[in-house]
Amino acid sequence: MKRSLIGRIWPNATAVVLFVGFVFPVYWMFATAFKPTGDIITDDPVWFPTDVTFEHFKKAVNADNFWTLVLNSVTVTVSSVVISLVIALFAAFALARMRFKGRRGLIVTFMLAQMAPWEVMIIAIYMIVRDSDMLDSLIPLTVFYTMMVLPLTILTLRGYVAAVPKELEESAMVDGCTRAQAFRKVIFPLLAPGLMATSLFGFITAWNEFPLVLILNKANEKQTLPLWLSQFQTAFGDDWGATMAASSLFALPILILFIFLQRKAVSGLTDGAVKG
Amino acid sequence: MSVQTEGTDTAGKPAVRKARVPAPPRGADGASRASSRRGAGVPYLLLLPALLATVILLGWPLVKNGMLSFQNLNPRQLIQHLTEWNGFANYREVLTEAEFWHVVERSVFFTAANVVLIMGAGTLIGLLLARLGKKMRLTLLVGLVLAWAMPVVAATTVYQWLFAQRFGVVNWVLDKLGWHSMADHNWLETQFSTFAVVTLLIVWMSVPFVAINLYAATTTIPRELYEAASLDGAGAWKSFTSVTLPFLRPFLYSTTFLEVIWVFKSFTQIFAMNEGGPDHLTETLPIYAYVQGVGNQHFGVGAAISFLTILALLIITSYYLRMVLKQEEDEL
Numbered sequence: 206m207k208r209s210l211i212g213r214i215w216p217n218a219t220a221v222v223l224f225v226g227f228v229f230p231v232y233w234m235f236a237t238a239f240k241p242t243g244d245i246i247t248d249d250p251v252w253f254p255t256d257v258t259f260e261h262f263k264k265a266v267n268a269d270n271f272w273t274l275v276l277n278s279v280t281v282t283v284s285s286v287v288i289s290l291v292i293a294l295f296a297a298f299a300l301a302r303m304r305f306k307g308r309r310g311l312i313v314t315f316m317l318a319q320m321a322p323w324e325v326m327i328i329a330i331y332m333i334v335r336d337s338d339m340l341d342s343l344i345p346l347t348v349f350y351t352m353m354v355l356p357l358t359i360l361t362l363r364g365y366v367a368a369v370p371k372e373l374e375e376s377a378m379v380d381g382c383t384r385a386q387a388f389r390k391v392i393f394p395l396l397a398p399g400l401m402a403t404s405l406f407g408f409i410t411a412w413n414e415f416p417l418v419l420i421l422n423k424a425n426e427k428q429t430l431p432l433w434l435s436q437f438q439t440a441f442g443d444d445w446g447a448t449m450a451a452s453s454l455f456a457l458p459i460l461i462l463f464i465f466l467q468r469k470a471v472s473g474l475t476d477g478a479v480k481g
Numbered sequence: 482m483s484v485q486t487e488g489t490d491t492a493g494k495p496a497v498r499k500a501r502v503p504a505p506p507r508g509a510d511g512a513s514r515a516s517s518r519r520g521a522g523v524p525y526l527l528l529l530p531a532l533l534a535t536v537i538l539l540g541w542p543l544v545k546n547g548m549l550s551f552q553n554l555n556p557r558q559l560i561q562h563l564t565e566w567n568g569f570a571n572y573r574e575v576l577t578e579a580e581f582w583h584v585v586e587r588s589v590f591f592t593a594a595n596v597v598l599i600m601g602a603g604t605l606i607g608l609l610l611a612r613l614g615k616k617m618r619l620t621l622l623v624g625l626v627l628a629w630a631m632p633v634v635a636a637t638t639v640y641q642w643l644f645a646q647r648f649g650v651v652n653w654v655l656d657k658l659g660w661h662s663m664a665d666h667n668w669l670e671t672q673f674s675t676f677a678v679v680t681l682l683i684v685w686m687s688v689p690f691v692a693i694n695l696y697a698a699t700t701t702i703p704r705e706l707y708e709a710a711s712l713d714g715a716g717a718w719k720s721f722t723s724v725t726l727p728f729l730r731p732f733l734y735s736t737t738f739l740e741v742i743w744v745f746k747s748f749t750q751i752f753a754m755n756e757g758g759p760d761h762l763t764e765t766l767p768i769y770a771y772v773q774g775v776g777n778q779h780f781g782v783g784a785a786i787s788f789l790t791i792l793a794l795l796i797i798t799s800y801y802l803r804m805v806l807k808q809e810e811d812e813l
Contacts, residue, residue, distance in 0.1 A: 216609055219609060220613055223606060223621060224621050226624075227624040227625055228623075228624045228627055228628070230628070230636065230639045230640065230643060231631060231639075234635070234639045237642065246647075246648050247648070249653070250650050292531050292534060293531065296528045296530070296531035299525075300528070303523065303524040311532075313806065315531075316802055316805075317799075317802060318535055318539055320742060322767075322791055322794045324747070324748035325766070325767050325790045325791050326542050326543065326546060327771065328549065328771070328775065328783045328784050328787055329543070329546035329549060329784065330542050333541070333545055352535070352538035355531060355535070413632045413633055415634055415749040416748045416752075419752075431632070434635065434638060435637070435638070437638070443645075445648070448642065449638075449642060451638075452634075452639060456631060456632050459630055463626065464623075
């Protein structure tokens with residue numbers, strides 16, 4: 206189909222404008238983080254950092270408790286993702302491979318659970334945690350983050366388990382494996398990419414969680430990075446260089462993971478389209 | 482909010498779901514039925530941990546929320562661990578307060594504005610993606626993915642900086658464009674402009690999910706349909722309304738519901754931006770519940786507000802799930 210010159214130009218022009226619009230905030234975060242303060246506080250913005258400085262990163266990293274909070278965030282995120290993966294693997298196997306009464310109902314339950322409004326449940330959770338004397342602890346955070354990522358982990362893993370050909374498992378059992386062995390030796394290795402993808406999504410959820418840690422952990426050394434970052438700008442009195450450096454440090458792991466993951470997801474989509 | 486992480490939800494996207502979650506092979510049923518005769522309890526045993534976790538960590542807080550909403554729970558009762566039931570007093574207080582209805586109205590308008598913008602922009606960008614050449618499409622996809630991936634709190638701080646009163650880049654641009662009164666504008670000073678910044682933030686981070694999945698959905702439309710349409714003499718617009726749109730309709734419906742749910746319960750963007758300020762004027766229901774319950778230490782009242790919000794969300798969610806389940810009945 207032939208298109209007029211304008212017809213060919215406007216989609217590209219719009220795409221360029223949109224690209225700039227979507228990327229600019231991310232770019233500006235990194236750019237500000239690397240600029241010397243003199244280039245940040247100017248009447249005319251410096252669009253491209255020419256003098257690169259690491260001063261702001263130093264300031265963010267040397268902030269009180271920074272490494273404690275990194276450790277808190279990593280601990281909470283990794284443990285909740287691992288625990289939910291283990292629990293979900295059993296559940297997903299049952300849901301994908303077995304027929305039993307109430308199966309459909311359970312799947313719907315997990316779908317519903319996935320949509321749970323955690324943001325609005327924080328008062329009740331606060332009372333529960335307080336009554337068990339667990340405020341300012343990483344355990345309740347880990348436990349509830351596990352639950353936040355569990356339903357999606359189950360539903361996604363169920364798809365990955367179902368995608369492993371039943372025959373592989375059966376031939377392993379013919380060769381003398383028990384069902385548990387067949388699962389461990391045949392299905393599990395094939396599930397590895399699925400486990401990776403699923404856990405990365407869980408990782409993002411737990412790493413970003415804000416309302417619950419806001420209400421549960423008031424003690425400075427028991428917080429996680431999102432809470433720290435939200436208070437950073439106030440604490441450092443409008444030091445935008447340091448604030449953007451802190452934001453960059455917080456966002457970088459997620460940006461890398463997400464881009465890595467999204468490529469797989471998108472290519473998966475198109476594969477699916479071809480295969481129908 | 483996990484907004485980007487919310488992007489991971491697969492239930493709402495027929496196209497994604499088909500690709501990532503293939504239906505179990507048909508032959509599986511017979512074999513597993515045979516083996517389940519031997520161990521009928523096995524599936525339940527495997528599901529037990531997940532079910533226990535759901536009941537204790539999700540079910541119990543929901544029940545607890547309901548119970549709290551019928552209690553008089555202020556700092557005194559909190560400190561002395563007293564349980565004072567007060568019937569519907571919290572609900573009476575909440576529902577007769579003009580402030581609550583203002584918040585409800587605000588939440589509805591806020592949600593509506595955001596969802597309309599997200600769906601509108603997301604659909605247009607998704608269709609644009611389908612029309613672009615390969616290189617340009619990849620470029621735009623990278624931009625969208627970056628915005629999608631930005632952690633909420635990081636994105637909120639960046640927007641605070643973009644819209645900062647002094648040295649903020651937005652004010653500089655507006656000033657250069659000739660709107661000189663904006664040179665030193667404080668965006669977080671009024672209700673409307675604070676909402677404008679929050680809305681831009683939410684739309685910016687939510688559009689990629691809609692656009693990318695809509696684009697993916699368009700790639701699943703069989704080419705033959707377009708050929709048939711053009712053989713029948715349909716123009717570009719006609720083939721759009723008679724082929725593209727009907728094909729995308731289920732996706733558009735379910736995504737709209739999903740966005741309504743996500744925007745309605747959004748907490749982090751509003752709270753981290755300005756804590757519901759100026760003067761409580763940007764408090765939506767989740768923020769209002771938090772401020773009343775935790776900020777003012779009226780936990781019972783806060784729980785009542787939460788419970789009403791949860792009920793509203795539950796109704797929307799069940800409509801959404803009914804729709805999704807109807808769309809993929811064969812997959813369960």
